[in-house]
Amino acid sequence: MLNKVTLIGNVGKEPEIRTLNNGGRMANLSLATTESWKDKQTGERKEKTEWHRITVWSDALVNVIEKFVSRGDRLYIEGQLETRKWQDKDGGERYTTEVVLKGFTGTLQMLSGRPQGSAPKVEKPAQAAPEAITEDSIPF
Numbered sequence: 001m002l003n004k005v006t007l008i009g010n011v012g013k014e015p016e017i018r019t020l021n022n023g024g025r026m027a028n029l030s031l032a033t034t035e036s037w038k039d040k041q042t043g044e045r046k047e048k049t050e051w052h053r054i055t056v057w058s059d060a061l062v063n064v065i066e067k068f069v070s071r072g073d074r075l076y077i078e079g080q081l082e083t084r085k086w087q088d089k090d091g092g093e094r095y096t097t098e099v100v101l102k103g104f105t106g107t108l109q110m111l112s113g114r115p116q117g118s119a120p121k122v123e124k125p126a127q128a129a130p131e132a133i134t135e136d137s138i139p140f
Contacts, residue, residue, distance in 0.1 A: 003080045005099045007052055008111065009033040011073045015065045027056040027065045031077060031099075054079070057102035068110060078107035 012030035019025050031054050036047045054077060056062055069075065079101040088094050101108060 005077075005079050005081055007031055007033055007075075007077045007099065009052065009075065009077075011069060011071050011075060012051065014071050015069050017062060017066050024057075025059060025062045027054075027062045029054045029056075029065065029069070031075060053096065053098040055082075055098045055100050056106065056108070057100065058104075058106050061101055061106060061108050064108065073110060074112040076107070076109040076111055077101065080105065 009031040012032050015027050015029040017025060017027050031052045032049050033052065034047055034049045036045060038044070039046050056065060077099060079099040081097060082100045083095055083097045086094050086096065100106070
């Protein structure tokens with residue numbers, strides 16, 4: 001059996017890095033994939049954006065994300081789909097499906113941004129994202 005997801009898309013907002021109780025670290029980010037086509041009837045250009053929740057459990061990849069990945073960057077991601085169950089604040093059962101990168105099974109490649117070997121990112125003022133990616137359009 002195979003559980004593998006491959007995505008190329010743009011980071012929707014700044015990645016979130018968390019330190020766990022055991023000292024390990026993880027990263028969460030949202031990735032937008034956009035499909036565009038020409039409507040056969042009207043000739044009009046159409047576009048559809050899907051948002052993907054990405055969770056990274058690999059220490060090495062978390063370090064790369066922390067130093068080099070920012071909102072708007074284009075990434076190539078390989079991981080596995082995982083669905084987890086949780087309770088909302090009202091006690092209702094909720095489910096979240098995400099692309100998970102862990103250990104040696106996850107891949108993250110930067111397709112835009114700084115060239116290899118350049119300095120790590122520094123705090124910078126918020127920048128406007130591409131039109132398809134706005135903070136308000138991120139569903140989570």
